[in-house]
Amino acid sequence: MSRNVVCRGCGWASWPVSRAWAERRVAEFNRFFDDASPETQESYGGRSSLDSYRCLRCDGTAFRPMLPEDHIPDLVTISTVVCDELADDPPEAH
Numbered sequence: 043m044s045r046n047v048v049c050r051g052c053g054w055a056s057w058p059v060s061r062a063w064a065e066r067r068v069a070e071f072n073r074f075f076d077d078a079s080p081e082t083q084e085s086y087g088g089r090s091s092l093d094s095y096r097c098l099r100c101d102g103t104a105f106r107p108m109l110p111e112d113h114i115p116d117l118v119t120i121s122t123v124v125c126d127e128l129a130d131d132p133p134e135a136h
C-alpha cells in the first residue's frame with residue numbers, strides 16, 4: 043500500500059514528510075553547504091529551505107492521499123513534500 047500523496051493543484055505524486063523531518067534535512071544540508079568549498083557550493087546552487095519541500099511541478103502545498111484511481115505507479119515518486127497530516131517520514135540514519 044503506497045502512502046504517496048497527490049498534489050491537489052496538479053495531480054503530481056510526492057512522498058509526504060512532516061515539517062519537523064524536512065526542517066532537520068534542511069538544517070543538515072545547510073551545515074554541509076556552509077562548510078563546503080566554493081566549487082561544491084556552486085554545484086549545489088545554494089542553501090536549502092522548506093521551499094524545496096513543495097510540489098515539484100506546480101509549487102503547491104496542498105495534498106491528498108493517493109488513490110488507486112489515480113493510476114500512478116509507485117516508483118514515480120521523486121520529490122518529498124511537507125504534509126504533516128499524511129507524513130510518512132523515512133528512517134533517519136542517526
Ligand SMILES: [Zn+2]
Pocket residue numbers: 049050051052053054097098099100101102
Ligand atoms: Zn502540484
